[in-house]
Amino acid sequence: MAAARRCYDVRSVERAEVLRYLGYAGQPVTPELDARIDEVVARCLDVCRPCGVTRVFDVSGHGEKNGAPVIELAGTALALEGRSIAEHLDGAVAVGVLAVTVGMGVEAELRRLSLTDRLAQVIFDAAGTAAVERAADAAEADVVAAAAARGLHCGTRFSPGYGDLPLATQPVLLGALDAGRLLGITLSPALLMSPTKSVTAVVGLFESPRPGVRSSCAGCPCRDFCVLLRAGSTCRG
Numbered sequence: 347m348a349a350a351r352r353c354y355d356v357r358s359v360e361r362a363e364v365l366r367y368l369g370y371a372g373q374p375v376t377p378e379l380d381a382r383i384d385e386v387v388a389r390c391l392d393v394c395r396p397c398g399v400t401r402v403f404d405v406s407g408h409g410e411k412n413g414a415p416v417i418e419l420a421g422t423a424l425a426l427e428g429r430s431i432a433e434h435l436d437g438a439v440a441v442g443v444l445a446v447t448v449g450m451g452v453e454a455e456l457r458r459l460s461l462t463d464r465l466a467q468v469i470f471d472a473a474g475t476a477a478v479e480r481a482a483d484a485a486e487a488d489v490v491a492a493a494a495a496r497g498l499h500c501g502t503r504f505s506p507g508y509g510d511l512p513l514a515t516q517p518v519l520l521g522a523l524d525a526g527r528l529l530g531i532t533l534s535p536a537l538l539m540s541p542t543k544s545v546t547a548v549v550g551l552f553e554s555p556r557p558g559v560r561s562s563c564a565g566c567p568c569r570d571f572c573v574l575l576r577a578g579s580t581c582r583g
């Protein structure tokens with residue numbers, strides 16, 4: 347089935363996440379900085395346009411390339427190479443693939459702030475990273491719902507560049523989702539995405555629940571976007 351673009355209603359980001367991206371580790375935050383963070387985060391949420399694309403591919407086989415395992419997927423040129431992803435997806439019967447972005451507006455505002463207000467730029471950058479991770483949570487919620495419709499259970503996200511999953515996976519992954527056309531995501535020669543606040547990831551679909559993954563809705567990052575919960579069910583069956 348062709349991929350479709352979905353836009354996500356990201357109304358908030360975790361303040362602790364923003365502080366973490368800013369490099370805070372428990373130092374006191376002055377009331378002035380506190381107010382500045384709130385103001386810039388609000389501006390970022392106003393500018394960002396979180397959208398994404400997801401697709402689910404069945405695992406069609408397991409191969410090997412240059413001595414490393416390769417997970418092959420049905421109906422796509424996308425193949426997942428490396429020991430880290432083989433371990434992460436061990437036992438998966440299908441793989442959800444996602445790409446999300448918060449759009450070029452965030453990029454333009456970051457450029458503007460880099461010329462006018464360095465502190466705001468740094469906070470805006472952290473807020474943009476937190477916002478795109480929220481968009482990835484929303485896309486993951488879509489994959490969890492697609493898995494539940496098949497009686498399957500999702501693991502957690504894993505992105506190209508983590509462990510030994512090559513960054514060179516990006517062009518084929520984005521192509522499999524038609525993310526250039528649907529989301530406007532492009533790659534530099536160094537395989538970095540533009541808009542920079544974009545995320546790609548894969549999620550395994552398994553026949554049994556993964557230990558410790560989504561064992562309760564209370565702390566689930568997908569909670570705000572979960573169609574299952576809204577319909578009165580859960581991904582636990």
Ligand code: SF4
Pocket residue numbers: 487490560561562563564566567568569570572573574575579580581582
């Ligand atoms: S909010 Fe609950 S039902 Fe929805 S994905 Fe998370 S754990 Fe599953």
